[in-house]
Amino acid sequence: MANTHDNHEPSDNDSEPVSADGDLYGVLAEYDTPGELLEAARKVRDAGYTEFDTYSPFPVHGMDEAMGIKRTILPLVVWGGGFTGLIGAVFLQWWMNAYNWPWNISGKPAWSMPANVPIAFEGTILFSVLSAFFGMWILNKLPQVWHPFFRSDRFGKVTDDTFLLGIEAKDKRFDQTSTTKLLQDAGAIAIENVFLETDPRRKTMPKFLFAIIVSSTAFALIPFAIAAKARNSHSNQPHFHIFPDMDFQPKYKSDTADDLFADGRANRGEIAGTVARGQLNADDEFYRGLAHGTGGEPQWTTGFPKQIEINDALVQRGQNRFNIYCTPCHGYDGRGLGAVPQRVAAGGGAWPARNLVEGGGVASKMPNGQLFNTISNGMGTMQGYAAQIPHADRWAIVLYVRALQRSQHAADTDVPADQKGSIR
Amino acid sequence: MSALVKTLHPDEKIKAGNIGKTMTRAGLGIALVFFAISIILTLTGSASGGHDSKWARFFHAYLIGWSFIFSLSIGMIWIVILHHLVRGRWVTAIRRICEAMACAFPIIFLAGLGFMLPLLFGYEDLYYWAHHDAHNEILNHHLLHKLNFWLTPGFFFVRYCFYGVLFSAIAWYFMKKSRQQDESGDPKISETLRIASGPAMVLYSVATCFFAYDILMTIAPKWYSTMYGVNFWGSACVGGFSALALIVIGIQRTGRLTHSVTAEHYHDIGKWMYSFTFFWAYTAFSQFMLQWYGNMPEETHWYRYRMFGEWKWVSILMVVGYWAFPFAILMSRWTKRIVPSLVFFAVWQLVFHWLDLYWNVMPSYDWNIAYHGATKIVAGPLTGSVSQHHVGFSPVDITVWIALCGVFLVGVGRNLKGNLIPTKDPTLPLSLAHEVQ
Numbered sequence: 001m002a003n004t005h006d007n008h009e010p011s012d013n014d015s016e017p018v019s020a021d022g023d024l025y026g027v028l029a030e031y032d033t034p035g036e037l038l039e040a041a042r043k044v045r046d047a048g049y050t051e052f053d054t055y056s057p058f059p060v061h062g063m064d065e066a067m068g069i070k071r072t073i074l075p076l077v078v079w080g081g082g083f084t085g086l087i088g089a090v091f092l093q094w095w096m097n098a099y100n101w102p103w104n105i106s107g108k109p110a111w112s113m114p115a116n117v118p119i120a121f122e123g124t125i126l127f128s129v130l131s132a133f134f135g136m137w138i139l140n141k142l143p144q145v146w147h148p149f150f151r152s153d154r155f156g157k158v159t160d161d162t163f164l165l166g167i168e169a170k171d172k173r174f175d176q177t178s179t180t181k182l183l184q185d186a187g188a189i190a191i192e193n194v195f196l197e198t199d200p201r202r203k204t205m206p207k208f209l210f211a212i213i214v215s216s217t218a219f220a221l222i223p224f225a226i227a228a229k230a231r232n233s234h235s236n237q238p239h240f241h242i243f244p245d246m247d248f249q250p251k252y253k254s255d256t257a258d259d260l261f262a263d264g265r266a267n268r269g270e271i272a273g274t275v276a277r278g279q280l281n282a283d284d285e286f287y288r289g290l291a292h293g294t295g296g297e298p299q300w301t302t303g304f305p306k307q308i309e310i311n312d313a314l315v316q317r318g319q320n321r322f323n324i325y326c327t328p329c330h331g332y333d334g335r336g337l338g339a340v341p342q343r344v345a346a347g348g349g350a351w352p353a354r355n356l357v358e359g360g361g362v363a364s365k366m367p368n369g370q371l372f373n374t375i376s377n378g379m380g381t382m383q384g385y386a387a388q389i390p391h392a393d394r395w396a397i398v399l400y401v402r403a404l405q406r407s408q409h410a411a412d413t414d415v416p417a418d419q420k421g422s423i424r
Numbered sequence: 425m426s427a428l429v430k431t432l433h434p435d436e437k438i439k440a441g442n443i444g445k446t447m448t449r450a451g452l453g454i455a456l457v458f459f460a461i462s463i464i465l466t467l468t469g470s471a472s473g474g475h476d477s478k479w480a481r482f483f484h485a486y487l488i489g490w491s492f493i494f495s496l497s498i499g500m501i502w503i504v505i506l507h508h509l510v511r512g513r514w515v516t517a518i519r520r521i522c523e524a525m526a527c528a529f530p531i532i533f534l535a536g537l538g539f540m541l542p543l544l545f546g547y548e549d550l551y552y553w554a555h556h557d558a559h560n561e562i563l564n565h566h567l568l569h570k571l572n573f574w575l576t577p578g579f580f581f582v583r584y585c586f587y588g589v590l591f592s593a594i595a596w597y598f599m600k601k602s603r604q605q606d607e608s609g610d611p612k613i614s615e616t617l618r619i620a621s622g623p624a625m626v627l628y629s630v631a632t633c634f635f636a637y638d639i640l641m642t643i644a645p646k647w648y649s650t651m652y653g654v655n656f657w658g659s660a661c662v663g664g665f666s667a668l669a670l671i672v673i674g675i676q677r678t679g680r681l682t683h684s685v686t687a688e689h690y691h692d693i694g695k696w697m698y699s700f701t702f703f704w705a706y707t708a709f710s711q712f713m714l715q716w717y718g719n720m721p722e723e724t725h726w727y728r729y730r731m732f733g734e735w736k737w738v739s740i741l742m743v744v745g746y747w748a749f750p751f752a753i754l755m756s757r758w759t760k761r762i763v764p765s766l767v768f769f770a771v772w773q774l775v776f777h778w779l780d781l782y783w784n785v786m787p788s789y790d791w792n793i794a795y796h797g798a799t800k801i802v803a804g805p806l807t808g809s810v811s812q813h814h815v816g817f818s819p820v821d822i823t824v825w826i827a828l829c830g831v832f833l834v835g836v837g838r839n840l841k842g843n844l845i846p847t848k849d850p851t852l853p854l855s856l857a858h859e860v861q
Binding site: 061114118 | 428709716755859
């Protein structure tokens, strides 16, 4: 406030070290409090000025109204963005899921509105937010790295504790004397003229800044250049490895070669004459479904091994395992109409699965032991499930398949006598 | 316009005077007349279904109307607690009215005995699980047997009393302390309420969810959704703020609070109405989406009944009327700042909030009528042919609702006395100068 008196008359001998060699850009007036700034803004607006702005460390309530700023059109921008996002997201899903590449996923419809809602919602939000963010920048004329008022030292304090009002000289009503008087009458504690730069060296971008921008842009292009080169040329060199110690680890992978052992294999097989703990599996009936009769070749067993107790719980367990492992191909009813054959057929191919319950079919004729063996080791294109399903569960599945076969060919005599009345 | 703080306008009328008494009397009149109409309509058999179902219809309508008025107070006690919890400012000018609406809880609680006492003394046609026959069925259900102790009329009534007492106590405490501050002007009371608001919010949230599970979700005891509580709460807040807008505007028309409550406050009430409308839609869809996509029969039966057949049109009406229309229009600034427009949307949202509760409860009743002739309510999963999904609208649904709205006015009117504004609240000057940016 020491310079209050110095600034009564705008003059080239301003206390601020601003060179007065260029054209006048505008007048900056300082006010003591946000309230005074607000009043001053109202007076300047009432005097008919339009090319002016106020600068304060924080938003001042009511400033928009005092300055005569119209309500922002940002809501409309956001609405437009949100609507675009909504339509775009719905269209995207329709085009991908229902038009360009419809795909049967467990028989669900390719186009169903409830399934589209989350993406439509997200699309709306995303585009609303982006249009709000960038719309705000554009409407506020950002980014703005330089402004002529920056030449004033006083302006540097505007983010701290100073309240400024600046009128630009390009305003039609601008007149140095009367404008200054207006600001003065509005209670300014300091007034300052700001001039445009004339020194040609300072009007251009600093050379070091230019160098940084150019070189960083060039560096940023290097990865793209490498990718572009690799896509358009041939090379005998191995791949480029960024982390070679991760790509080449000192360990063996299964079924690879190595010189360390005499047989040249990295794999070490079981040592002859030994059995791993818990892998003896001596019981042929339980582990392989084979029954040893009185001499001769072992036959497929027709019953169940003695370890298996036939009860309701085992059937339930068998159903549970069957529904997990078998239904994708054989279907829930065992008729070979699972999701996989149906989907392949829908795509024009063929992946037939055996009908397990067909009267007189292969699965019906198989003894239990052979059914067990088929689950373990596979048949035709079916792979074995020995790795996935433990032995006892395989027997449970055998039991359930028998139950399925019987249920598909049930006769009146199968119904318990006390429940016959409930059948119509 | 620009001041950061304002004092009460010298000409402001802040005393309640006789408006509380007028409101109580009007509410009492409405309640008596419309209960009488409802009972006559029920006795003369205008309700659909067989003989026994007439009272079942009445009690279903009663449950909907009662949940409706309960939810208005649920919404208002929320804003009171939240205001203290976050050191809110703008609410202060209208907070006494919010408190008065929240303090309707004791009266609402008593009104709820209208369906609670019959349940306690053996009435079985409202809550199906109260049936003796239902117990065996529930015991056999793979999940419900765990609820066997939960769904007994005695324990149910205990929980009902717990909700009533808890909500009444919270509302009463915040109202009492606020009135104390009017007299003493002690700013420390604000501090005390701020400390109380944290635990109150936790209790409130949990109790509100369980209230919804108990009172509304058990109408269909074989269906469950953990989202249900929060969905009910969202709808309750829509109703609460809509009712608040109407009551504040009504009080202003008597010449009171004309300087203190401005378009800025309406704007913020409208914003809450708007945001909870969306919140309701968001949770309602989330609840639907998971069950629709999961496609498990024990969950989808509830939606199947509402998605197909006649109820489909009610569901579509809900999406369009409760969400899409207010979402599109109430988004604009002016729709919340102009009184006629705000009144329109407040009434609109109250009607749809009621319809939301109707949509939640009534299909279970209609299903019984369609499948069992409703000599007894025997609700199970809402299965059966789509062609029989039936909206059995009855005038009793509306008259009971209006009667219970009268009860709500009685509950609110009782509390409109003394100052209508917390005159010595430290945040009042900020609230009076409130300005929406």
